[in-house]
Amino acid sequence: MDRRVTPHSGRVALEALRGRVEAEAFVAGEAGAVAVPLVDLCASPGGARDRQVVLGEPLVVVERRGGHAFVQMGKDGYCGWLEAGAVGPALAATHWVAARGTHLYPEARVQAREMAALPFGARVVVLEEDGRWARVAGGFLPAMHLRRLGDWCDDPVAVAEGFLGVPYLWGGNSAAGIDCSGLVQAALLACGRDCPGDSDMQARMGAPVAAGDLRRGDLMFWKGHVAMVVDGARLIHANGHSMDVCHEGIEAAIARIAAQGGGPVTALRRV
Template sequence: MDRRLTPFSGRVALECLRGAVEAEFVSGEAGAVAVALADLCATPDGARDRQVVLGEPLVVVERRDGHCFVQMGKDGYCGWLAAGAAGPAVAATHRVAAGATHLYPEARVQAREVMALPFGARLAVAESDGKWARVAGGFVPAMHLRALGDAEGDPVAVAERFLGSPYLWGGNSRDGIDCSGLVQGALLACGRDCPGDSDQQARIGEEVPEGAALRRGDLLFWKGHVAMVVDGATILHANGHSMDVRHEGMAEAIARIAEQGGGPVTARRRV
């Protein structure tokens, strides 16, 4: 079993695993991410696997010593959060569609912001006048929001909102993002299911045969890396070479990665 997708803390597991592991079994507690951005870790206070954002649904499997083991609703990813990062379920209506935005205490641009909100944060909008949306704790610029279920059409255009964002291993926001976080955020915004890590993403969609023309939005994979095809000559990716999100010539990137020991392209997928 892939530990990233297995709701088993090592002591407590969800009922769906009964018969597969030895554990105390629970039905889990429905909730949501309660902070703007949180690290989802392999162990309590351990290495970051991914990041999760405000309002994303989750199931709490176990609470222990100031941490909680959860399974995320968007992709089934499992890991540990600080206990305060998991709160009650939220009846969200909208998501942040801009690269980032802010929560304000009042509907006034001069007001000092309460907190920054990352791309993908899910909010329950109580009312909106077209300029400001009232949510729990204050107001958000309405033009930065998009109704849940209102899918976007071009994942490349979504990913380009992150151009210039710094590279961060396991990152999922404009403050720091990695290759698979960029791809997942773009595809989810377009209503397409997508797992969190590049090795998982290399199994979605259909294979594009070697030599066949690549299309905008196709995915290119190397060992441990993924990029999006912008056009026949250009890719877009968050990468550890330039340490940011940028466009790069496809042929140049393929040659550079091979020269630096990253190997050849291992898969071409169309989602």
Template sequence: MDRRVTPYSGRVAHVSLKGRISAPLTEGRSGRIVVPLADLRDKPGGARDRQLLMGAAVTVIDHEEGHLFVQSRRDGYCGWVESAAVGEGPEPTHWVAAPATHLHTEPLVQAPETASLSLGSQLAVTAFSGAWAQTPQGFVPLCHLRPIGQWAPDAVSVAESLLGTPYLWGGNSRFGIDCSGLVQVALHATGCDCPGDSDMQMEMGRPLAPQEGLRRGDLLFWKGHVALVVNPDVLIHANGATMSVVCEGIVEAIRRIAEAGGGPVLARKRPG
């Protein structure tokens, strides 16, 4: 079983694994990420696998050393987060559609900010004050939000809004992102499901026949890497060569990655 999507902490397992694993079982409890960004780690205080954004729904399965073992409700990814990152709150009504935004203490441009939020974060809007949305965490410019269900029409445009974002292994936000994080954030913003890592993403969608040309929104996969097609000649990806999100010529990228030891393109997929 792939530990990344297996709700088993090493001590306690979710009831969905009944009959498949010998361990105490729990139904867990529901929670939400209540901090702007939470690292999802392979063990308490361990290496970052992925990140969860504010408002993400999780199932809490175990606890240890100030950490909680959780499973993301959206993509099934499992790992340990700091206990303070999980709490309870109202069902989100809106998502952050801008690359990033701030929470403010008052509905004023001049009001102090208390936190920064990345694209894809989810908030419960409780009231409106002119051009501002009020949430339990503070005020957010309404122009940066969309109602949940009102998704972006184009994943590539979402990815392009993150151009220049610094590369961060396991990152899922405007403040740092990796190749699979960029694809997941972009597809989630269009309302599409998407797993967290590139090897999982390579299993989704329809393989393109050898004679089929690339079109906007297609995915190119290498071993351990993925990119979105902007047009038949250009891709966009978060990469370690520039340590950022950039657009790059497809032919040039394929050559550069091969010369760097990354191997050939392994798959061409069309999501949906």
């Protein structure tokens, strides 16, 4: 099984895996949510970052150990370890942050000193809204930066272009730093479409498409890399060459990646 999407910590597994894996204990799991703006989801407690998750995203806790929690994320099934303090109770979120980023303020006043930065995609419970400000637990957010859950965007490419210039970060999932699969996932989730977290998983989405029939929003894959088609000549991707999110000519990208040893395009998919 792929450990990235298998809710088995090495010691404890979810009950659904009984009979399929060996574990010291099987549990029903504890529903929760990410309780901090942004946190690394790691392959081991305090270990290497696999991905990042953001405030309000639902999860299931499989095991708690030594100041860390092994969880499975609700958005894509990805599993890994979070710092225990980053896990909070389940949240009946009402809205999501649809701006590239926003700030939490202690009062509904532009001049107030911000208390926290919330990333794109963060989920919150709006308690009250007056048109300009939305009151949430602990403070106020600019209402124009929020959308109701279910009020999705309609163009993944336009969402991805909102990240232009964001620095490349392996495993990153925010405007503080993002990688190729993180960009694609953010763009598709914002449009209400399911999307896994890594490019090899994303290469199994949708249906194959011919090179001569590429459309806006189609995905192009290389070994370990994914980009999104903007139009007949350009793509957008977070990449380790320019170290940011940028537009690049499709033919130029194909030639450059091949020349740098990244190989040919391995798949074209329409989602």
